Amino acid sequence: NTISKSNSCIVHFLISFSPSRNEDLKEMLESNKESLKLEAMKRVVGLIAKGKNASELFPAVVKNVASKNIELKKLVYVYLVRYAEEQQDLALLSISTFQRALKDPNQLIRASALRVLSSIRVPIIVPIMMLAIKEAASDMSPYVRKTSAHAIQKLYSLDQDQKELLIEVIEKLLKDKSTLVAGSVVMAFEEVCPDRIDLIHKNYRKLCNLLVDVEEWGQVVIISMLTRYARTQFTSPWKEDGVFDEHNERAFYESDEEKTRDETEAKPYMMDPDHRLLLRNTKPLLQSRNTAVVMSVAQLYWHLAPKNEVSIVTKSLVRLLRSHREVQYIVLQNIATMSIQRKGMFEPYMKSFYVRSTDATHIKSLKLEILTSLANEANISTILREFQTYVKSQDKQFAAGTIQAIGRCATNISEVTDTCLNGLVLLLSNRDETVVAESVVVIRKLLQIQPTQHSDIIKHMAKLFDNITVPMARASILWLMGEYCERVPKIAPDVLRKMAKSFTSEEDIVKLQTVNLAAKLYLTNSKQTKLLTQYILNLGKYDQNYDIRDRTRFIRQLIVPNDKNGALSKYAHRILLAPKPAPVLESAYKDRDRYQLGTLSHTINTKASGYLELSDWPAVAPDQSVRNVEVIEPVKEWAPSLGKTVKSKPAKSSDDKFYSDSGEEEEKGSGSSSSEDGSSSSSSEGVLHILQNERVCPESGSDAESHVQKNSSQTSEESDKSSSQSEKSSSESDSEKKERKTKTPLQKKTVKPTSWTYVTKQQHTKTIFVNVINQHSVLQTFSYSHWSTLCVSLFTQLCPLSLAFPLQLSGPAFVPEKSHDLLHRMTGKGLSAQYQFPRQPCLYQPTMVSVQISLTNTTDHPLEQIHIGDRSPTGLNIHCFNTIECLEPEASVTVFMGIDFNDSTQAANFQLCTKEDHFSVSIQPAIGELLLPITMTELDFRKEQGKLLGMNESSATITMAAENMTSQPISRPVATVANLGMVPSSQDNVHRFAGKTANSGAVVLVTVELRGESTALITINTEKSVMGSMLLRDLKLALAQA
């Protein structure tokens, strides 16, 4: 043994020197010792980090994927994500581990499994990923839902064909109210379907309100998305005439009085309240420590805010200039673009753009750019003084830039043109060549603009000519001589003479200009220059550069008359000495505003891939009501998926929820504002509350709500009244009364069209259904038995018509009589309430679970107006019973309501209100009550079961009492626990039950297989794995004890 060990040591030693050094790592990975494995993995990850190839270790590494050691596991994940793409077949070995982890009760493990699973870029697992994403999107934990939003993008980049399915998930996640999810899902939206603006409508207000509480990176993404959204949905807040009208801007700066006058003149523009909401809610983010957030708010204001409000971003942008150099660079670029259009914004901060000698070159030139843009009559002298310092800079490139900037100032502000020109002429005697050359070039441009008075400058430059060696500058002087040769008739021929002497040793660009000068002089002063010109043309004819030879040939033909080309030479004068338009000196940032500010495209000044255009304002605003969450959307499915009626009430003004706690509070706080009173408790309490209340938001089904409003107008009036009452009380604690008030009427207004849209948009069959339900108030007076039979018959009639019910619903196999206390008469001040689950398909909406409530008045006076008040979580979808006007003493009444539990056992909390009081109550359903029985054949059952294997299956073996071993006693406890339908079975020892979940309609299949003496195997197949495991637990309990 020892010998072999020492042998292996030697082998080990040798291997480490052989070319494939990774052998030793492989050995360590395959060892039994955790510490060795860990050490090996660390070295492997070290290799990856250094960019070395470690792919050959894949088989050895992947074996450790199920390790118990968390650190080892994490490292293996890191490795997997890096190499799975290259080793697809082997990567598949790890998949089952993740699938298992996806069902883990711990949310963090679920999330990390999904994260790694979705990061493995192997096309073959696309269906598994899709399934996992769908599952995670309705997970209880917002963290898992966030991870699923990230996974959406990954899957999309892996397989674009999944787009449609992914959009559905995005749509679902967009409705999520957790701040954790918002940023990530919007990111997914931007990546997958940025053009599906329609998905945003319903979530617009929610996103605006959540914005402050979203983490900073999410804020950036959401703001940029909302910018695009707003540009398609609102009308321009800018004045008609001239998008960037200096006058308007001045008016803002000068006096309020003028401003108001401006406003009255303009045709009445009413800003959409939603537009205002966005502006108001983004403003606090200007104070963010994250520069990207500040910049994104700044661009939002730039693109969306009325002209006179844009300047509130100035201060914050200037603040960013104190940040890192790279941040400065980007911010300065954006300021450069902004300052061209609106000088006024940055003028007060001019000094912040003064250049320091320690600034990086690109920062310097940007600051110069901005200073130039800011220059006006008032501040030009300050700026020029500052420029004088810059011209002396050791950084000659920067000095040259300054000279160009001076040139621009000179052209833009006519008052200082002469001063600038004189200053530039002084610079001609500078010792540095680049400075002189640049000055010459700029002077040439300036002279071209007003050539009349400046022959002395031209003369001066002619004198300098001998000393200047920079080709561009020499060429410029030659061009000036030629262009204005008539102003310097004596000097120009002399310059030409000098050039003739040195022609051969000049740079190409100078030679070209020499030929030009010669030609022009030949035309104007041929007596003196004819011979010189011919000499130069001869030299040019044999030049090495073809460009020059070409030009020479052309000029000769043009100006020297001969027989063949008389036609053209007639026009030589007009061709060569045509008046030339002065060059326009303008900013390099002139046209950058075609890109949205703050984008990569703006920075690189070309369209980056994936850049989304900002559309122009629509002339007429699209329908505003699409953002009202009350409105029912027409959808293909049977269950209209629609907004959360109640939660949409912009109950609390967004501003007072800057702080996370209160923000979350609103999120779960039930719709009408009265619950707010209670929940504006201390913040820590709020946090606790949220943690308990983490649940998937119900996504469908408040149309029932609208029926109530339609059917009994009284009810809606009533609830309106109560909500406004509660509003009054809560507004005392709320500083923002005003905003509240502006919102309430808006919300009321939207109530009416609701039911309308519903009826019109439903298909014909559904309309019938609705009409039937409309008589619901009549139905309520029926006795319970009547009504339940009616329900079932209605359903069985309607089911074949609807598409969403491929599975036949059946009546309940067993209705447990057990009722639960909802409100004890002691706590209810005499009103007692009990509830039970009648196990009937809910009439109001198929996704709801119907609940039967018996109310009893144990007091000695009648109770009036019993109805349902606020509910939580906000999104909770309840179909309330109609208000009971009066409940006599000792009388009791049975009412029905529908609750969408959204396939979770999360309690539904709501308030039971009487005229004087309200009591918070909650209904917690057992898992089995969330199901509806379905009938199917054994064959169908098997087929369905075949689709739901693997991670969708959970099973357990239990020991049962002997008397339970026959068929009847088994179906009994099963049916008591869960509302499932029996499936006829051909085998005696196998019992099958089928059902579907109320909300999502996912099939739930239960098999109880009796084995031998007293053991039984319970198998549950459902894609809702969480429900599956919960149901399994309940069944185990029921069958074992029975």
Place this chain on the structure above:
Amino acid sequence: MINSLFLINPSGEIFLEKHWKSVVSRSVCDYFLEAKEKALEPEDVPPVIHTPHHYLISIYRDKLFFLSVIQTEVPPLFVIEFLHRVAEMIQDYFGECSETVVKDHMVMVYELLEEMLDNGFPLATESNVLKEMIRPPTILRSVVNTLTGTSNVGDTLLTGQLSTIPWRRAGVRYTNNEAYFDVVEEIDAILDQSGTTVFAEIQGVVEACVKLSGMPDLTLSFMNPRLLDDVSFHPCVRYKLWESERVLSFIPPDGNFTLMTYHVNAQNLVAIPVYVKQSISFFECGSDGRLDVTVGPKQTMGKTVEGVMVTVHLPKTILSINLTATQGSYTYDNGTKVTTLWDIGKLNPQKLPNLRGSLSLQAGAPKPEENPSLNIDLKIQQLAISGLKVNRLDMFGEKYKPFKGVKYITKAGKFQVRT
């Protein structure tokens, strides 16, 4: 969003790479290295480079290049801000951000990067959350780890990411509960030759070190909040309350953090604590020049000015210098930039420090056009130059009595004297 990250040292060696999406070959860095060759100084490398298939966004910090590869449109600041967070995170974890430190903790840095982004989108950037997942190394722990074989990876399930206050972890316990606030103000100024102020402003920052148990809710108020012109806050600060009452109300993160930064609106009426008398001249004919710099206190509000340092950026044509300082010492660096650093120390009003001597230029070099500029560094303890004062700190939500402390410091920021 962010596809890959490369860490590159100043000599152009790529010593770490991390990919969050498909692997991008490191040859993409060649575009960057090319740009780097062209630039005179590392600072001059353009932060955004456009290559045929990718966009490269880089930062230069602590003598390291952080280069990220982008494939589609993304706000450049988003990336830049994130890269700086990475650098800060390394600094936070290992005490400094340098090539050696990263190389020593390669695996941990890699794991951190893995946690910070998911598919290129930031997932956990709060240091509090990260530290719960991956514990920073300490000497003690590394000894323990080698002995016991335990790891730095947190095995408890983190809660920070899930809470609504992601910046604070739950269950913090201290035996000594203390909260310290440093009000640090920096003077940014440009003075011209004659000593008049061309431009001056005060930037302030309130750094906090809070070690309090439980979930304390703090309120910090100032005597004169009107001074503050523009502010930015740590996400923990309740903006609403600042707007209405001008107090900072927050549940603090645990440990060190920047509570707020501010700008003081002083309209150039900033008290400049020192004056500089300088004369730097080059003789027209000979390749020679003279330098004479004196620093003295000006408006110091009765405090001593400490840590005074003068950096002179000399023209490149300087060959050698021969100076004498009456106080402190000077060093001379003849690298890419010719600078002289004169470390004075404490400023004594009775005996003003002076640096004088001769400069010799390279033979035949022309007289420099521009005179060198001076950068001043200084420090004044126990003084906020703007006059800002903290009024009081109240704590709610917890029972114990914390120990509180406030410290003021004034420093020179970008303080430049033109000559």
